[in-house]
Amino acid sequence: xxxxxxxxxxxxxxxxxxxxxxxxxxxxxxxxxxxxxxxxxxxxxxxxxxxxxxxxxxxxxxxxxxxxxxxxxxxxxxxxxx
Amino acid sequence: xxxxxxxxxxxxxxxxxxxxxxxxxxxxxxxxxxxxxxxxxxxxxxxxxxxxxxxxxxxxxxxxxxxxxxxxxxxxxxxxxxxxxxxxxxxxxxxxxxxxxxxxxxxxxxxxxxxxxxxxxxxxxxxxxxxxxxxxxxxxxxxxxxxxxxxxxxxxxxxxxxxxxxxxxxxxxxxxxxxxxxxxxxxxxxxxxxxxxxxxxxxxxxxxxxxxxxxxxxxxxxxxxxxxxxxxxxxxxxxxxxxxxxxxxxxxxxxxxxxxxxxxxxxxxxxxxxxxxxxxxxxxxxxxxxxxxxxxxxxxxxxxxxxxxxxxxxxxxxxxxxxxxxxxxxxxxxxxxxxxxxxxxxxxxxxxxxxxxxxxxxxxxxxxxxxxxxxxxxxxxxxxxxxxxxxxxxxxxxxxxxxxxxxxxxxxxxxxxxxxxxxxxxxxxxxxxxxxxxxxxxxxxxxxxxxxxxxxxxxxxxxxxxxxxxxxxxxxxxxxxxxxxxxxxxxxxxxxxxxxxxxxxxxxxxxxxxxxxxxxxxxxxxxxxxxxxxxxxxxxxxxxxxxxxxxxxxxxxxxxxxxxxxxxxxxxxxxxxxxxxxxxxxxxxxxxxxxxxxxxxxxxxxxxxxxxxxxxxxxxxxxxxxxxxxxxxxxxxxxxxxxxxxxxxxxxxxxxxxxxxxxxxxxxxxxxxxxxxxxxxxxxxxxxxxxxxxxxxxxxxxxxxxxxxxxxxxxxxxxxxxxxxxxxxxxxxxxxxxxxxxxxxxxxxxxxxxxxxxxxx
Numbered sequence: 129x130x131x132x133x134x135x136x137x138x139x140x141x142x143x144x145x146x147x148x149x150x151x152x153x154x155x156x157x158x159x160x161x162x163x164x165x166x167x168x169x170x171x172x173x174x175x176x177x178x179x180x181x182x183x184x185x186x187x188x189x190x191x192x193x194x195x196x197x198x199x200x201x202x203x204x205x206x207x208x209x210x
Numbered sequence: 211x212x213x214x215x216x217x218x219x220x221x222x223x224x225x226x227x228x229x230x231x232x233x234x235x236x237x238x239x240x241x242x243x244x245x246x247x248x249x250x251x252x253x254x255x256x257x258x259x260x261x262x263x264x265x266x267x268x269x270x271x272x273x274x275x276x277x278x279x280x281x282x283x284x285x286x287x288x289x290x291x292x293x294x295x296x297x298x299x300x301x302x303x304x305x306x307x308x309x310x311x312x313x314x315x316x317x318x319x320x321x322x323x324x325x326x327x328x329x330x331x332x333x334x335x336x337x338x339x340x341x342x343x344x345x346x347x348x349x350x351x352x353x354x355x356x357x358x359x360x361x362x363x364x365x366x367x368x369x370x371x372x373x374x375x376x377x378x379x380x381x382x383x384x385x386x387x388x389x390x391x392x393x394x395x396x397x398x399x400x401x402x403x404x405x406x407x408x409x410x411x412x413x414x415x416x417x418x419x420x421x422x423x424x425x426x427x428x429x430x431x432x433x434x435x436x437x438x439x440x441x442x443x444x445x446x447x448x449x450x451x452x453x454x455x456x457x458x459x460x461x462x463x464x465x466x467x468x469x470x471x472x473x474x475x476x477x478x479x480x481x482x483x484x485x486x487x488x489x490x491x492x493x494x495x496x497x498x499x500x501x502x503x504x505x506x507x508x509x510x511x512x513x514x515x516x517x518x519x520x521x522x523x524x525x526x527x528x529x530x531x532x533x534x535x536x537x538x539x540x541x542x543x544x545x546x547x548x549x550x551x552x553x554x555x556x557x558x559x560x561x562x563x564x565x566x567x568x569x570x571x572x573x574x575x576x577x578x579x580x581x582x583x584x585x586x587x588x589x590x591x592x593x594x595x596x597x598x599x600x601x602x603x604x605x606x607x608x609x610x611x612x613x614x615x616x617x618x619x620x621x622x623x624x625x626x627x628x629x630x631x632x633x634x635x636x637x638x639x640x641x642x643x644x645x646x647x648x649x650x651x652x653x654x655x656x657x658x659x660x661x662x663x664x665x666x667x668x669x670x671x672x673x674x675x676x677x678x679x680x681x682x683x684x685x686x687x688x689x690x691x692x693x694x695x696x697x698x699x700x701x702x703x704x705x706x707x708x709x710x711x712x713x714x715x716x717x718x719x720x721x722x723x724x725x726x727x728x729x730x731x732x733x734x735x736x737x738x739x740x741x742x743x744x745x746x747x748x749x750x751x752x753x754x755x756x757x758x759x760x761x762x763x764x765x766x767x768x769x770x771x772x773x774x775x776x777x778x779x780x781x782x783x784x785x786x787x788x789x790x791x792x793x794x795x796x797x798x799x800x801x802x803x804x805x806x807x808x809x810x811x812x813x814x815x816x817x818x819x820x821x822x823x824x825x826x827x828x829x830x831x832x833x834x835x836x837x838x839x840x841x842x843x844x845x846x847x848x849x850x851x852x853x854x855x856x857x858x859x860x861x862x863x864x865x866x867x868x869x870x871x872x873x874x875x876x877x878x879x880x881x882x883x884x885x886x887x888x889x890x891x892x893x894x895x896x897x898x899x900x901x902x903x904x905x906x907x908x909x910x911x912x913x914x915x916x917x918x919x920x921x922x923x924x925x926x927x928x929x930x931x932x933x934x935x936x937x938x939x940x941x942x943x944x945x946x947x948x949x950x951x952x953x954x955x956x957x958x959x960x961x962x963x964x965x966x967x968x969x970x971x
Contacts, residue, residue, distance in 0.1 A: 135633055136396035137380040175300040177307040181634030185919070187819050188674065202633035205395070205556045206307075207672045209739025209929055210424075210481020210587030 130199045132158065138203055141169040155180050156191035158201065177206035226712040227922055230859045233704040234723055235475075244475040247431030247447030248506045255433070256285055256334040258495050258505040259341040260488070261348050262515060263323030263330055266581040266887025267357035267370060270321060270350060273331055277347035283340035286498035287348070289331045290318040293461045293490060298375070312550040314461050316584050317490050323352070324372055324549035325581050326888045327514025329487075334495040334503045357581040357887040361523050361546045364390040364580045372549060372579045390579045392551030397559055397632045398572035405538025405570030409529025411610045416525050417599040419936075419954045420880035421518040421546060424588045425871065425899045428477025429512045434492035435502035442469045442493055447476050449483040449697055450736020455728045461490040462497070469493075472727040473697040480871070481587030484738050487516055513892035517586025518881060520545040520553045524599040534613045534621045536604075538570040539563050539631075543596055545577060548584035553577045557672070558592025560632040561933070562600050564670035565619070565641055565825060567628040581887050587738060589868060590671040590929035594875065594936055598954065601667035601937025606950060615666045615941070616649045619827070624670075640851025640915035641668060641825035647911050648827045653847045661834050662844065663946030668827045669933025673926035674739035675818030679732040680749035682710060682757050684810040688797030690714065690757075692750065693726040695734030696742045700867075700928055701860030705743045706750050708856055709922060713754035715781035716796055732815050740926025743856055744917075745818035751921045756812035764806040765794050820919025824927055826850035828869065828934040832942040839962030841877055841943055847909040848934075853917040853925030865931045866908040872935020874900045878955050 129149040134142045142148075143166065152158035158180065163170035179188040181202040187193040188206050195201060238244040275287045296310035314320075319328045331348050335341040356370040363369055369390055378385050380394035406412060432446035442464065448454050451471040459466045476483065488505040496503040507516070525542040541562050547553035555575035562573050573596075608618035623645060624630070626638045648654055648666060658664060681693040692710050696702065703723040711718040735741070758778045765783030766773040775787035783799065785792035803810050831845040848865040855861040878898045882890045891897045916923025940951045943961065949968045953960065 133633055135399065137394065140380065140382050140396075175307065177300075184635040184637050185820060186634070186672070188676065188817075190817055190819055193819070200634075204560070204632050204634070207557055207560075207674050207739065208484075208587065208591075209557075209672070209674055209741070209926075210479075210484065210589050210591045 129197060130195045130201050132201045134203060138169065141172060142166040152195050154191065154195055155187060155193045158195060179204050179206045224712060226708045226718055227854070227856050228858065230857060231704065231708070231718055233701055234707060235698060235703050246428050246477050247474045250433040250445045250474065250504065252433065252435065252502045255502045255504050256336060256499055257338045257341050258332055258334045258492055258503045259338070259345055260329045260491065260511070261331040261345045262511070263319060263326060263328040265323055265352055265354050266326050267355040268323045268352040269355060270319060270323060270330060271353055272351045274349040275331060278333055278344040281340065281344050281347060283336040284333055284344045285336070285501060286334040286495045287331065287344070288491065288494050288498060290320045292494040292498065293318055294463050295320065296460070310460050313457060316550055317461065317486060325583050327511065327583060328549070329491070329515065332491045332495060334499050358390070359580055359582060359883050359887055361521065361544045361578050361580060364578050365544065365576065372581065376551070376579065391576055392547060392579055393577040395556050395559055395575045396572070400570030402538050402540055402570050402572055406529045408531065408537040410532045411607055412527065412529040413603050413606045413610065414527040415599070415603055415952055416523070417602065417952045419522045419595050419598065421521040421582060422875050422879040423513060423518040423897065424478070424480035424482035425874070426478030426480060426482055429507040429509060430488050430516060431506040432489045432492050433502060433504040434489070434496040436493055436497040438500060440464065440468055444469060444471045444489060444493060445474055446471065446489050447474045447483060449476065449479045449699065449738055451697070451728050452695060452734050453484065453736045454486055454489055457486045458490050458493055462493050470727055470729045473725055476697050476699055479699055480589050481591060481738060482517055484736050485517065485586050509894065510892040513897065514889055515583055517548065517584055519588035519591060520547065520585050520595060522546065522595045524596065526599045526603045528603045528607050530607045530611060532611050534611060534618050536566060536568060536622045539566065539568050541573040541596065541600065543573065543575040545575065545592070545595065546580045546582060546585065547577050548582045549579060550584045551577055551579055553585055554587065554592030556592065558596040561593040561670050562596035563631045565624050565668045566622045567624050568631060571631045573631060589871065589932040593669065593671055593933045594872065597669050597933050598936035598940065601934065602940050602952065605665070605941040616645055616654070619668055620645045637822060638915055638918060639823055639825055640913045643913045643915055644668070644825060644827040644849040644851055647849045647913055648829055651829065651847055651911065653829050653845060653909070658831065661836060661946055662831060663942040663944065664829065664831050665938040665940065665942030665945065666827065666829055667934040667937030667941060668825060669930055670823060670825050671740065671930040671933055672823050673744065673821040674741045675745045675821045676735035676739070676741055677733050677817050678745040678749045679734055679815045680746055680753050681731060682750070682753045682812040684757060684796070684800050684803070686800055686803065688800040689720045689722060690716070692721055692723045693730060694723065694746045694750070695726050695731040696737045696746050697725055699737050700864055701857060702742045702746065704860060705856040706746050709747050710750050710754050713751055714757065714796060715779065740824070740928040741821065744821050744920055744924050744926050747856070747922065747924055748818045748920060749814040749816050752814035752816060753812035756814070757810060760810050761796060761799050764799050764803070767806060768794065820917070822853055822917035822919065822925045824851055824853070824925045824930040826930045826934055828938040830938045830942050832939060832946055834943060834946045834961060836965055839958035839960070839965065841956060841961060843873055843905055845906055847911065848931055849911040849913060850927060850930055851913045851915050851925065852927045853920065854914055854923035855912050856922060856924060858912060861912055861927050862910040864928045865910045868931025869908045869935050870900050870905050872932050873905055873939065876936045876939040876954060876956060878957055880955050
């Protein structure tokens with residue numbers, strides 16, 4: 129299962145969990161599973177703009193980016209820039 | 211002097227990419243033919259002007275526009291009611307999640323004016339003079355409220371409250387009362403206490419930075435025309451015509467496809483033209499008047515009402531062992547957001563320690579509203595502020611352990627596989643190469659005289675990809691019209707044309723770039739995040755490869771051979787099967803396109819991913835006049851990893867431009883307010899950006915560590931160059947004077963005060 133790392137503000141919203149194993153095959157599945165497991169996190173996943181770092185590569189707004197069973201996944205704020 | 215260091219470039223031999231041709235839009239821009247935002251004129255055009263709040267914080271009790279409406283020549287008067295009042299929720303706008311409640315209230319104040327210059331009404335009239343007279347006839351009854359400008363004062367429990375429904379997101383426990391603190395963010399990992407316990411040296415400092423404007427020379431300008439059936443056209447200076455369309459359609463209650471937005475040439479943006487100010491007002495006025503309406507901001511309006519970047523209060527603590535290993539790093543960042551939430555504290559917190567490989571790190575950030583204009587993006591938003599403070603402390607740590615500052619950074623430099631302070635591991639990056647180039651550079655060993663100092667600083671920026679469309683249309687003569695949806699700010703017509711020519715194997719002069727309007731392509735995210743040469747480049751490469759497939763297919767049909775036996779080399783289809791050699795050029799295939807299957811076009815619609823961070827190291831020498839406190843930049847060298855410099859001259863231009871903007875941020879630029887919250891220096895005379903005589907030639911060194919996710923190895927380069935300058939210059943001034951400078955700008959009075967105070971102790 130993919131190893132999902134939650135840090136900082138997200139960790140607070142996930143009841144203090146810093147790490148969770150999820151059987152998600154893509155980003156959309158991952159977001160759904162996190163929302164189900166952590167209801168307080170759900171509105172932030174829907175309203176805030178997040179990027180997903182899968183094995184170090186950052187994906188923004190790419191729901192179907194694949195996640196491998198041994199992937200390390202980080203949720204980070206989306207980056208926009210100027 | 212401009213140098214290039216190329217360790218491992220993409221393997222294929224490149225003929226166009228990496229060269230330095232003239233830019234396609236250069237002639238129009240130097241002859242004045244290029245049409246910028248204020249250059250559009252149409253028949254029956256009205257002039258729109260905005261009435262702005264004279265107060266930093268005031269309740270709007272009533273607005274009486276009856277006298278203005280009665281004035282001859284006035285065709286429309288609008289207040290906030292002309293725009294949709296939208297609920298507070300984050301909804302998609304193009305690719306962004308935005309709170310339209312805030313956008314509509316920033317474009318036009320509703321119940322409260324939240325900063326001096328906040329729009330409260332607008333008029334459209336037959337002339338500028340009539341419009342100005344009409345503004346003077348609008349009667350606004352204000353209840354002036356207490357205001358707050360300073361970020362730390364705004365965080366106090368008894369501070370004047372800007373929004374009575376703002377509860378800090380991310381605070382634990384959840385606050386029971388509203389405040390001006392919109393958000394708390396935190397990043398990091400490890401054990402700070404253990405890390406600091408291991409340290410032989412700990413440096414802890416507080417810093418301040420002032421809001422600074424992006425300083426684009428061209429003010430905001432637009433021309434809107436709404437027809438009686440609700441169809442609308444808008445010409446404007448913007449970094450993203452599709453984002454303007456998304457924002458305006460929402461604020462005007464239109465379908466996006468009713469609105470066609472064309473981006474003019476742009477006279478600078480630097481992030482400040484990623485939002486809307488005049489555009490929804492011009493559309494609303496045109497809708498009411500049933501005539502086109504043109505609006506252009508004055509320079510005063512640009513300063514009062516368009517976004518600068520945040521000012522901030524920062525605290526940094528770094529510990530290191532005597533051998534130069536950083537053992538722990540901690541930061542607290544408080545950023546002003548302006549009147550509505552959304553400062554760049556989040557990316558600032560993520561960037562703060564990103565150039566370093568750390569075991570124990572924490573960054574906490576606060577997004578705080580104050581009675582100033584809402585901040586807008588400014589090159590690497592948030593990064594320069596935090597990294598100025600971090601690079602200053604890193605310099606001081608190196609000094610305390612008597613270690614060369616470049617060697618100190620090399621010992622702790624982030625590299626491929628380093629876990630970034632915001633979580634994920636970094637891919638291939640070129641920080642080490644920039645530091646090595648700095649240490650080897652002749653500049654670094656050049657002698658200094660009395661009152662002179664040398665500073666070094668590194669900087670990180672993420673870069674992004676995003677939604678992108680592009681089209682290549684092969685004409686019947688073999689020339690290629692290239693249509694992209696991202697405005698050209700820094701030479702992207704050139705870089706994108708070059709990638710098209712490289713892929714197709716044709717001379718660059720046969721590729722003709724066009725910036726398409728919103729009806730000519732699918733959605734494009736804006737020109738920002740240093741994404742255009744990366745993302746639009748990927749789309750162009752994909753479109754070109756689609757064209758090549760069509761050309762190979764046409765040649766195969768003409769030769770009556772399988773397509774697999776046709777290759778594309780140097781702009782020609784070549785038969786690779788046995789028998790007589792055959793070749794057809796793109797020009798020859800284009801001539802017969804109508805008979806071989808129809809027009810030849812290639813389209814790409816992608817969400818580009820895999821943008822690689824760009825890192826830089828800057829060296830600067832300064833001389834400080836001990837009698838006046840004036841700081842002169844003697845020499846400056848910017849070194850940056852570009853991945854692959856498609857057009858090295860424009861990469862160098864980005865590096866030089868970022869360095870110069872950073873010099874202004876470091877030495878002169880600041881918003882100055884009076885005690886009523888009114889901006890005292892809304893013009894380039896009193897808000898002093900650097901001019902040519904203020905800066906030496908900025909030398910550049912391009913390092914190329916290819917981004918493996920791009921066909922040519924490209925990384926964005928536009929934002930990173932503004933990250934290191936403030937830290938590098940602060941370090942140089944500190945070394946020249948023996949006084950550590952922690953407050954920006956280091957203007958002559960401030961420098962003189964510090965020198966005098968130091969001598970007095």
